[in-house]
Amino acid sequence: MQGIRPVGREASSRKYDLLSALMAHGLAGDKHRQRLVLRLMALITTRYNWQRDELTVGQAEIARLWSVDERTVKRDMARLRDLGWIVVKRPGARGRVSVLGLAFDRILLDTRPAWPNIGPDFVARMGGAGPEQAGAGEDSTVIPFRRPRPAATGSGPWAAACALLAAEDAPVFDAWLAPLTEAGIEGGQLVLLAPSRFHASYVLANLRERLVTALRRADPSLAGVTVRA
Template sequence: MTSGPAKRAQGLHGSAFKYDLLTALGAHGCAGDKHRQRLALRLLVLITARYDWRTDTLTTGQREIAALWSVDERTVKREIAKLREMGWLILKRPATRGRVACHGLGVDAILAETRHAWDAVGPDFVARLTGPMPEVDQTVGQGNVVAFPSPAAEESPAGPWGRIRSDWEATDPAGHAAWIAPLRYEGISEGRLRLRAPSAFHASFVRTHHLAALTARLRRAAPDLDGIDLFV
């Protein structure tokens, strides 16, 4: 994904995406230990109270955050640093004399980290977050929206990719349906299997969480191939 939450929030069903992101954070926190629950709750409150979805900016001073969280400023500094390290907050402008720091939301990191909790919300929730996000048509002054629907999963092809998909579906049906089936087989070029993902987030998630396993299965199915090229 290249546009971040600002473009998402302005796009078709943008309000729904806001709630989905907050739900993902909440479900992730509920499924974690007390430390992760507290961190997720604090970020949820901060987003709800102070985050500007239109500009992807969070410009609230440590003193105000400390009051909001009922903690001291040292705790705020530590928690904000932890959120930045996780990629959930992205520093856009450091604090200077007379100006507080400006952060944006690391939507990709939040979605990737909370993926384990999506199934607990429901299949409709998973479907919404795994499909491509709507984009704003930049050529129209009014910001008209063009929505790109999720492509239907293709029939499992013959050859190495067909064997990889069949094997994955047999061992992990839910993971196959959510992440592997939507990948489109684009053939083999220069000894590499080419796959197309339906969205930038989908491609990023597969690279982070599944590409190593896909490559291992490819080596078993087609030892003569060098690897996998995944693009959007």
């Protein structure tokens, strides 16, 4: 999957690619998702600093841009953070607003099912021609063979998260996430066991955000994830 580079060569076209992916995703969703995506696109096009990956704007200003009250702003910004599309880079303090950033990889993963609606040229350009290619370009250390995928049994958060993770990026799931096993919940965090110390280190270093996002979508009460060998 082709990543978005906010600066450098082809930066302008990549910005349009991100907005196009969001647009197609929104149009394919229900009215609530359409409204949320439109509001995010409004923030990106009017207030987002591409070079610094920073969105620094107060709730009152967002409310004015969206033509809503601040309560609605607080609710929808929380939804965008829960989706993993917006991340807090620096919390607000002493009268200063929070500095936010965009999680490009997360947005691209979530919008990928709608890419064909734009056209095959867009899918090919973004590197999403097929599920087997989806995770191959992200890291050269991804194991190229497929492991037997365990059935997601039960109705717990890990089973639900596995279904989400496998659907969004099958090669990466099969190589790194399928071998993890659930070992309970400690301090609000789901504990997962990896087959080796290296495996646990790789998952924490490269896939922790994906895990946390999927788990919070499955169970919003979870605060995070711990991976042990």
